[in-house]
Amino acid sequence: xxxxxxxxxxxxxxxxxxxxxxxxxxxxxxxxxxxxxxxxxxxxxxxxxxxxxxxxxxxxxxxxxxxxxxxxxxxxxxxxxxxxxxxxxxxxxxxxxxxxxxxxxxxxxxxxxxxxxxxxxxxxxxxxxxxxxxxxxxxxxxxxxxxxxxxxxxxxxxxxxxxxxxxxxxxxxxxxxxxxxxxxxxxxxxxxxxxxxxxxxxxxxxxxxxxxxxxxxxxxxxxxxxxxxxxxxxxxxxxxxxxxxxxxxxxxxxxxxxxxxxxxxxxxxxxxxxxxxxxxxxxxxxxxxxxxxxxxxxxxxxxxxxxxxxxxxxxxxxxxxxxxxxxxxxxxxxxxxxxxxxxxxxxxxxxxxxxxxxxxxxxxxxxxxxxxxxxxxxxxxxxxxxxxxxxxxxxxxxxxxxxxxxxxxxxxxxxxxxxxxxxxxxxxxxxxxxxxxxxxxxxxxxxxxxxxxxxxxxxxxxxxxxxxxxxxxxxxxxxxxxxx
Amino acid sequence: xxxxxxxxxxxxxxxxxxxxxxxxxxxxxxxxxxxxxxxxxxxxxxxxxxxxxxxxxxxxxxxxxxxxxxxxxxxxxxxxxxxxxxxxxxxxxxxxxxxxxxxxxxxxxxxxxxxxxxxxxxxxxxxxxxxxxxxxxxxxxxxxxxxxxxxxxxxxxxxxxxxxxxxxxxxxxxxxxxxxxxxxxxxxxxxxxxxxxxxxxxxxxxxxxxxxxxxxxxxxxxxxxxxxxxxxxxxxxxxxxxxxxxxxxxxxxxxxxxxxxxxxxxxxxxxxxxxxxxxxxxxxxxxxxxxxxxxxxxxxxxxxxxxxxxxxxxxxxxxxxxxxxxxxxxxxxxxxxxxxxxxxxxxxxxxxxxxxxxxxxxxxxxxxxxxxxxxxxxxxxxxxxxxxxxxxxxxxxxxxxxxxxxxxxxxxxxxxxxxxxxxxxxxxxxxxxxxxxxxxxxxxxxxxxxxxxxxxxxxxxxxxxxxxxxxxx
Numbered sequence: 001x002x003x004x005x006x007x008x009x010x011x012x013x014x015x016x017x018x019x020x021x022x023x024x025x026x027x028x029x030x031x032x033x034x035x036x037x038x039x040x041x042x043x044x045x046x047x048x049x050x051x052x053x054x055x056x057x058x059x060x061x062x063x064x065x066x067x068x069x070x071x072x073x074x075x076x077x078x079x080x081x082x083x084x085x086x087x088x089x090x091x092x093x094x095x096x097x098x099x100x101x102x103x104x105x106x107x108x109x110x111x112x113x114x115x116x117x118x119x120x121x122x123x124x125x126x127x128x129x130x131x132x133x134x135x136x137x138x139x140x141x142x143x144x145x146x147x148x149x150x151x152x153x154x155x156x157x158x159x160x161x162x163x164x165x166x167x168x169x170x171x172x173x174x175x176x177x178x179x180x181x182x183x184x185x186x187x188x189x190x191x192x193x194x195x196x197x198x199x200x201x202x203x204x205x206x207x208x209x210x211x212x213x214x215x216x217x218x219x220x221x222x223x224x225x226x227x228x229x230x231x232x233x234x235x236x237x238x239x240x241x242x243x244x245x246x247x248x249x250x251x252x253x254x255x256x257x258x259x260x261x262x263x264x265x266x267x268x269x270x271x272x273x274x275x276x277x278x279x280x281x282x283x284x285x286x287x288x289x290x291x292x293x294x295x296x297x298x299x300x301x302x303x304x305x306x307x308x309x310x311x312x313x314x315x316x317x318x319x320x321x322x323x324x325x326x327x328x329x330x331x332x333x334x335x336x337x338x339x340x341x342x343x344x345x346x347x348x349x350x351x352x353x354x355x356x357x358x359x360x361x362x363x364x365x366x367x368x369x370x371x372x373x374x375x376x377x378x379x380x381x382x383x384x385x386x387x388x389x390x391x392x393x394x395x396x397x398x399x400x401x402x403x404x405x406x407x408x409x410x411x412x413x414x415x416x417x418x419x420x421x422x423x424x425x426x427x428x429x430x431x432x433x434x435x436x437x438x439x440x441x442x443x444x445x446x447x448x449x450x451x452x453x454x455x456x457x458x459x460x461x462x463x464x465x466x467x468x469x470x471x472x473x474x475x476x477x478x479x480x481x482x483x484x
Numbered sequence: 485x486x487x488x489x490x491x492x493x494x495x496x497x498x499x500x501x502x503x504x505x506x507x508x509x510x511x512x513x514x515x516x517x518x519x520x521x522x523x524x525x526x527x528x529x530x531x532x533x534x535x536x537x538x539x540x541x542x543x544x545x546x547x548x549x550x551x552x553x554x555x556x557x558x559x560x561x562x563x564x565x566x567x568x569x570x571x572x573x574x575x576x577x578x579x580x581x582x583x584x585x586x587x588x589x590x591x592x593x594x595x596x597x598x599x600x601x602x603x604x605x606x607x608x609x610x611x612x613x614x615x616x617x618x619x620x621x622x623x624x625x626x627x628x629x630x631x632x633x634x635x636x637x638x639x640x641x642x643x644x645x646x647x648x649x650x651x652x653x654x655x656x657x658x659x660x661x662x663x664x665x666x667x668x669x670x671x672x673x674x675x676x677x678x679x680x681x682x683x684x685x686x687x688x689x690x691x692x693x694x695x696x697x698x699x700x701x702x703x704x705x706x707x708x709x710x711x712x713x714x715x716x717x718x719x720x721x722x723x724x725x726x727x728x729x730x731x732x733x734x735x736x737x738x739x740x741x742x743x744x745x746x747x748x749x750x751x752x753x754x755x756x757x758x759x760x761x762x763x764x765x766x767x768x769x770x771x772x773x774x775x776x777x778x779x780x781x782x783x784x785x786x787x788x789x790x791x792x793x794x795x796x797x798x799x800x801x802x803x804x805x806x807x808x809x810x811x812x813x814x815x816x817x818x819x820x821x822x823x824x825x826x827x828x829x830x831x832x833x834x835x836x837x838x839x840x841x842x843x844x845x846x847x848x849x850x851x852x853x854x855x856x857x858x859x860x861x862x863x864x865x866x867x868x869x870x871x872x873x874x875x876x877x878x879x880x881x882x883x884x885x886x887x888x889x890x891x892x893x894x895x896x897x898x899x900x901x902x903x904x905x906x907x908x909x910x911x912x913x914x915x916x917x918x919x920x921x922x923x924x925x926x927x928x929x930x931x932x933x934x935x936x937x938x939x940x941x942x943x944x945x946x947x948x949x950x951x952x953x954x955x956x957x
Contacts, residue, residue, distance in 0.1 A: 420652070438621075439637065
């Protein structure tokens with residue numbers, strides 16, 4: 001079983017699902033979500049099995065310039081698969097809202113593609129993880145982004161979803177423009193799009209045939225960093241995040257904020273690694289990243305303070321998390337980036353699954369809708385408490401370990417004191433807005449009295465994620481083993 | 485392994501209570517508290533009770549628990565924790581239908597406090613304390629009295645602020661020393677002043693050092709009795725413990741640098757907050773403020789330790805921590821009884837309570853005397869050692885230094901506490917009965933038992949302080 005074939009299997013799975021949806025006209029279209037999740041789970045199994053056999057990781061020569069299956073790629077492929085599976089299962093529990101906004105009579109007739117698109121996006125995310133050339137990075141990135149344009153605007157009878165779709169389309173196209181333009185400049189400066197050769201060329205600049213124009217190079221890099229900043233939601237490219245996150249269907253918001261962001265950071269590591277490790281660009285790149293990180297931390301955390309809508313709060317919190325991640329990237333601590341992303345996946349999905357439940361049953365994603373959750377469903381309340389505590393970074397939860405590593409990396413890299421102060425202020429303000437949710441759960445009177453019913457898949461996944469948050473918080477070696 | 489059991493028993497009890505709900509919650513909690521006392525005795529008497537689990541290789545981080553790593557302090561605070569836990573489980577009146585939250589939270593707080601005191605790893609030392617804070621917030625917010633939501637929010641913000649500052653300090657220590665192992669702490673080569681300031685503010689906020697103290701009195705006043713007992717009695721001691729076993733070890737020069745500041749702040753704690761305490765009209769806020777005030781004496785012991793390296797200042801601080809922990813827990817326990825019997829804690833609305841409930845009057849009198857510092861009760865032994873430690877190795881030729889002057893001013897705190905405590909006692913228990921106290925019934929045995937346990941400890945330690953101090957040898 002060769003690892004490089006996995007993406008093709010994923011695309012194949014998507015195509016089969018589409019054909020089945022079109023020609024066999026299944027009675028219950030949401031079954032597609034379960035089929036997709038099951039198929040991706042098998043592929044995840046193949047990926048894990050493949051990661052233990054060195055022979056499976058070989059890449060045929062016709063692909064090897066564009067594609068790699070090193071540990072970095074395997075980690076981000078696994079990340080894409082896990083988040084796609086969770087998104088499909090979340091979509092399954094989200095189907096009633098989806099039906100409501102896609103057809104006249106609450107039927108599921110128009111929802112088939114919705115359950116297929118994440119599979120294609122997953123293939124794009126996996127290719128992104130493996131890409132080693134600016135061209136293959138660009139192509140796989142576009143596969144993901146275009147799929148997302150459709151998914152964000154899928155609920156076409158919902159104005160919010162349409163608005164989100166248009167905003168995402170226009171700004172996404174703009175950032176694509178930045179990316180292509182930046183790649184062109186970079187190619188002009190270095191003479192190749194192959195990232196593995198760039199480090200060598202830059203280190204030998206001035207000797208023999210190699211001439212690198214520093215300012216050309218930096219201009220191209222700045223454009224690329226901006227485009228990547230759009231993907232991960234970093235200041236100054238963060239403006240789309242709140243509206244798009246709020247308008248998009250819930251599972252897609254989760255997908256955007258977790259898988260898409262993680263893939264953005266995966267690509268950022270691949271692209272920026274050669275530049276962060278060579279003299280000619282490293283200090284400038286690190287400076288740009290640090291400035292962006294600090295601005296992102298401040299913007300995300302301060303804006304989150306005043307939010308009253310849980311989904312919007314999660315949007316700002318995802319900007320805030322991007323700030324921490326960027327800081328780890330700026331000090332070239334890739335290990336911490338991956339660790340943080342893994343914890344981010346666990347706690348954010350827990351939050352989104354619970355939000356999804358409330359949205360489906362109460363029709364609201366305001367923080368008010370969580371009032372008195374402890375009375376309506378005490379166990380769900382405990383799960384959400386743990387998830388929010390983890391997001392805030394309470395010790396002995398997964399979220400703390402992520403922030404802890406970032407802070408440690410910042411201290412060790414001897415960045416200046418004000419930066420450290422901003423990090424601590426950001427972490428402290430996190431306590432305020434995440435605890436607002438906990439306050440609503442326990443201290444406020446419920447608006448509705450009826451108990452919340454948790455569907456089967458959500459119940460299993462929320463339980464598993466909650467346990468994972470605690471286990472990672474106490475015994476972070478679990479994640480360390482996965483990353484290695 | 486015994487040390488692991490000390491944490492696991494309350495945690496498992498809390499989990500069992502959350503799963504099973506209200507049925508049997510009280511029995512499980514009492515069982516766990518008693519079992520923990522037995523295990524604490526066993527763990528203290530054997531020398532090989534440690535536990536280590538490596539949770540992270542780079543940086544090297546261990547879930548390491550050891551009673552003897554920090555001298556005798558851990559042992560003494562462990563004893564304090566298990567005794568107050570038992571008393572807290574037996575105290576207070578749980579509102580109907582909330583047994584799960586009530587007893588589960590008590591167990592979680594207890595587990596966090598014990599974990600923080602016996603952890604040998606800086607990270608878990610910090611993390612266990614945080615673990616205990618979350619149930620504290622929830623209990624105050626959900627089952628507290630008065631303006632519970634505002635108060636809970638305030639304490640959340642204050643303590644989260646303190647914890648973050650503290651975390652910054654701890655990380656600076658860990659990155660410089662390259663280890664989280666508390667037995668390997670040694671004076672830092674760089675940034676001692678900065679680390680010391682972060683730790684003084686961080687730990688200080690958690691111990692309600694002036695001017696970061698304003699969360700304490702309202703929080704204790706509105707928290708349910710067991711939470712006040714556990715937080716004021718046990719959990720708050722975490723900050724002092726941290727200053728002694730971490731700050732003094734890694735930044736002795738830094739602490740000395742900030743000594744003048746510390747002296748001024750602790751005098752504010754004693755005199756300023758003491759005057760505020762005199763002005764309180766309610767018994768619960770008075771007790772809350774008095775607890776803030778008494779922290780000043782313990783800071784004074786730390787100041788003596790930093791200033792003249794006093795040979796017994798550490799013992800003094802720990803003994804006073806122990807005595808204060810027991811006495812404040814007992815005070816809150818009895819205040820809760822007064823409220824449940826009379827329906828109010830407004831001192832002016834009470835009077836003559838001793839006629840109907842002599843045992844309550846006796847017990848409250850006992851703990852009141854203890855907190856003033858009457859000889860024969862535990863607090864006296866602690867306070868007198870603190871005051872003496874300020875003058876150790878001092879001779880007339882030296883003249884009065886800042887520490888000696890601070891000590892002399894601090895002694896006036898005893899007068900202040902005598903004023904408010906005796907006045908409260910007279911107003912509540914003596915004189916004619918008033919409307920509120922006419923119908924009051926005497927304390928039943930069940931209501932007495934937690935106070936009796938704590939009172940006996942105060943007496944035993946007061947008469948023979950070596951029961952506690954011998955753990956230092």
